[in-house]
Amino acid sequence: MSPIIIYRLKLACLLIIMNNYKEKFLSGSAIMVSVVIMAAIFLAAFGSAYMVITSTSREAKISETLKAEQSAFAGVERLKFEVYSNNFDASSATCGSDIFSFSNDDGSSYSVYCLDVNGEKKFYSSGFYNGREFSREVRIPFVCGRNIEYEGQSYRTVKIGSQCWMKDNLNVGTQISTVDNQGNDGVVEKYCYGSSKLNCDVYGGLYEWPEAMKYSATEGARGICPYGWHIPTDSEIKQLEMFLGMTQTMANYPTTNGSPVNRGTNEGGELKSTTTYNGTTIINHPRWDQPNTLATDTSSFSALPAGAYWVTFGGIGQRFYMWSSSLGTSWPYLQWNRFLDYSMGTVGRINRFHNSYIAYSIRCIKD
Numbered sequence: 001m002s003p004i005i006i007y008r009l010k011l012a013c014l015l016i017i018m019n020n021y022k023e024k025f026l027s028g029s030a031i032m033v034s035v036v037i038m039a040a041i042f043l044a045a046f047g048s049a050y051m052v053i054t055s056t057s058r059e060a061k062i063s064e065t066l067k068a069e070q071s072a073f074a075g076v077e078r079l080k081f082e083v084y085s086n087n088f089d090a091s092s093a094t095c096g097s098d099i100f101s102f103s104n105d106d107g108s109s110y111s112v113y114c115l116d117v118n119g120e121k122k123f124y125s126s127g128f129y130n131g132r133e134f135s136r137e138v139r140i141p142f143v144c145g146r147n148i149e150y151e152g153q154s155y156r157t158v159k160i161g162s163q164c165w166m167k168d169n170l171n172v173g174t175q176i177s178t179v180d181n182q183g184n185d186g187v188v189e190k191y192c193y194g195s196s197k198l199n200c201d202v203y204g205g206l207y208e209w210p211e212a213m214k215y216s217a218t219e220g221a222r223g224i225c226p227y228g229w230h231i232p233t234d235s236e237i238k239q240l241e242m243f244l245g246m247t248q249t250m251a252n253y254p255t256t257n258g259s260p261v262n263r264g265t266n267e268g269g270e271l272k273s274t275t276t277y278n279g280t281t282i283i284n285h286p287r288w289d290q291p292n293t294l295a296t297d298t299s300s301f302s303a304l305p306a307g308a309y310w311v312t313f314g315g316i317g318q319r320f321y322m323w324s325s326s327l328g329t330s331w332p333y334l335q336w337n338r339f340l341d342y343s344m345g346t347v348g349r350i351n352r353f354h355n356s357y358i359a360y361s362i363r364c365i366k367d
Helices: 001-024 028-086 199-205 234-243 269-271
Strands: 101-103 109-117 121-128 132-138 147-151 153-155 157-160 163-166 261-263 306-309 312-314 321-328 336-340 347-353
Touching: 028 101, 028 109, 028 121, 028 132, 163 234, 234 321, 234 336, 269 336, 269 347
Parallel strands: none
Antiparallel strands: 101 109, 109 121, 121 132, 147 153, 157 163, 261 347, 306 312, 321 336, 336 347
16 A cells, blocks of 8 residues: 555544534444454554565575576586686586585575486586575587597597597406306496407497397497497498598498498598507507508597407407497398408498497497
């Protein structure tokens, strides 16, 4: 109720009282009218005061929440600054504790942290002020060329054309003996060349196709790759090869199952690491045996010859084998893979039966 209305009610009540005073008495009706008017004045005044108090309290709460929200946004900007200006590697951050935090003199503060959600690191910023809290998720676009952390290991990445590839062979899971088959038991299992852990450390693990795909037959499945990555499709590998200069016609060879074909001219050399055995300084693995024909690694794919397991181990130092996630069209139990050889600069492609006797390397590609 406005102050003018309250004033007018007060004036009306006073006039009633004065008029009856002249008569030396107040009639019952006059008393009742006066009481009603005075009660209305009281309620109006009380209501106005209550509304002012309530409004002030609500505004204070809104102000506190806004301050907490502003602090959270400050944390967002801090994380982005560290990533893009100070080259902070978000993928290597340890979840479960604050990554960055800051407290202002006015009592506001923020903390930046991450949570592991089904293998994916999700980042959050929480702002605090006077008991209020405001949190928001921070999405950080992946920058190809930076390392990623996965299952306790660091992997280099490289952008080739429009694609982002792992620059290292995958090495996840539990090493098992070749006496045992890699099985669908919920545990990622791998072979290490020669049953030596050292070879897994430098060349990565060797995986049977079903194990690498996590027993899915879906082309482009994530398989055993990190979240946001997947086993490359045959078409994606063709895209890589054609970016390096291979023709579409050549990339499509062979067109029949079970026939290995070496394709292209020097695209394999552009994919191979130049680290080569020379009998003096470069002796230990990982490296290619001589002559490592046409190896230039101009793509920075840096393929290393991890060899393979096919009833027995073979090819370390001489051959790089890589699974795709694509099945053939003639027989659904044949899938496409690639191989590079120390004596050639071409890229081999074959449609191979993925039984439990063959294990190759895995290179993941970004979704």
